Amino acid sequence: MSFLTPESGWADMSEPLSWAAIFGLMAKQFWPVWVALVVTFVLSFRFKRRLGLYGKLFDSPVAIIGFAIVMFWVFTALFANIIMTFDPLAQLGSVKNPLPGAVVPDGAEGQYKWFLLGGDHLARDVFSRMVMGARQVLIIAPAATTFAFLVGITLGLPAGYIGGRLDTALSFLANLVLAFPVILLFYLLVTPEIRNTGIPVALAAILFLIPIAFFAILFQSRFHTSPNKRNLYVGITLVLGLWVYSGLAFNADPLGVWGMDPNLLNVFVSVVFVNAPTVFRIVRGIVMDIKSRDYVAAGQTRGETAWYIMLWEILPNARGPLIVDYCLRIGYTTILLGTLGFFGLGVTPESPDWGSTINAGRKLLSMVPHPAVVPALALMSLVLGLNLLADGLREESLKD
């Protein structure tokens, strides 16, 4: 690797870099990611027969490629502080849109020498913003998808299992949300004005309560025969859940650990709100299929409660399609977050997330494409990785 260090004299410090040098230096910058990827893959291959569905991933080439791309971005998000070459918000010099490989003007001692992937219209480093954007996306997208799943599962299970009026009412509500053009909904829900009306907080108060209810019912239905265990698990769920709930939904955590920026809460709630009905429909469909199986009838004959059958008999057997859809949905949520950023909704203008960076870069797109193309490719590769992973998982889970 010595030829890549500027000290070797191979790269003149006052000259712009060639494309080969840019890729070389970028590969060097990503070293923690490579180390982490190698460790992950070596360990996974070594123990793949003991790792269940995760281990089976490594039998399918498509899934391996998808998993590698996804983990690349996960590790990038994790090690963003080490990888990035500049503060993503710092404005470096007065030249607008410096080209990839350009020299950073009047660099101080110990500072990085080049704009690896160029700079944007405020001379901020595109490479560092892309790396930091990965962190933003990979915090919100999986979290929002998980919430959407918990909401969709908690409502979809009884709708499919009990049916009747409950099903009609819940399905009508789900179809209502699904008939709403997504962008219109975003424009109505993610505005600064709406925060004053308290609608996002009210929505959050309802949506965030559902996961707590999910876990409380989960433990109650399993352990209601042994009150000691039940009290312990349900108690822990309620204490932990309500603590986090007070912080996230109302920003009123007494200890000040959990909190969410009101802008972010707004975005988060809208994305959960858009995704949950689709999950609801999938869960409902699977449950209607599974509930006629013999083991469900056996559970009913044993006198199990309805919630026990739904959560401990049906749900584990529905996990295959749900895991596949979970992967796909993280990708879809990433696209949705990008759309929000693209329209400048719910994010601060200096935020390095990919959608708003693309939006900022598109104004001069035909003259200097790099500020918009870099985050665009990043977003595309992450979603592609997730889609490939989902495809591989589907193939592997069909083999059983």
Place this chain on the structure above:
Amino acid sequence: MLAFVIRRLGVMLVTALVLTFVVFFLTNLPPNLEKLARSEGSVRMTDAAVASWLEEHGHTGSVFYRYAEWLGVAPGWVNTDEKGVTRGLCIGQRDDPALAPKFCGIFQGNWGFSTVFKKTVLYSLGKSMAATGWLMLAVMVVMVPIALVIGVLAGMREGSRTDRVLSTFSIATSATPEYVSGVILVALLASPATGLSPVLASWGWIGGKTLFMGTATSAMDHITFWNFALPVATIALYGVGYIARMTRASMTEVMTQQYIRTARLKGVSFRQVVLRHALRNAMIAPFTVIMLQFPYLLNGVVITETLFNYKGFGWMLVTAAGNNDIEMLLGASVVAVIFVLVTQLISDIGYVFLNPRIRLG
């Protein structure tokens, strides 16, 4: 069948009413109305002046009643201020208040006046929807045949090399949202600085600076291949993957059925089996998917029109939403909601028509 359609129409009507009410409620929130008062009246209005402006222009009172007024099922508001000027929902600038009709909502054809475009909402809607109609037509003409061909080719021999290549292509396109593919296409094909255009220009193969045009504004008056290809490709690319994958799934399922095997064993050529026996049954599922793809197309249209500055429905929706143009936004949402619901209805009815195995009790 008739009962099914009527029941579906009833549910659709209720859905449309609920959704438009939600939009009405969200666009007429107090902060939005206050902003409207300040932009229509004067920026330096006091809070009391804002309140009285809202009172004079019929923006106070129960939101349900105002929604009914807007729909045209409740009598429109009429106010007379201290100068003796009578204003009302149904009274124009010069009309005689005595002659004005009592009801005037969207049912009566009064969709309001756009504060941004300074035209009636119906006029602006009509113009922008015509523009978007051309875009959607072009997208459908490009997207559907390509997607069906890819899906059938991939699905007729599951697991073959063709299948692998085409499936990977479909996955890749469905991972490319419009704001990504648009940016990449412009950088590759419509930038004088990067991509193909400088190379082609230096060879003298193209007259102008770029191969394609990076904006579609000129397509508003005159559609040409050079100003319309990129927006159409941008929208079509995202949809192709999804439809192709659904077609492939449907095709692979059909190809494993007994009657296909029977036909093969009778000695019918593979080509004939695919074209004559498999294709018709494999097309049922994609039809539903294509119809349900329209709402997503609406999303793509909004992004693409913004990106390429094509002044159609999507661009108008964004402009109206960004500038607090309440009546325009309401009009646009009515159109969008009805559009989505009608495509869902057609998809349901079409599915029943195409698939003789489904009987409605």
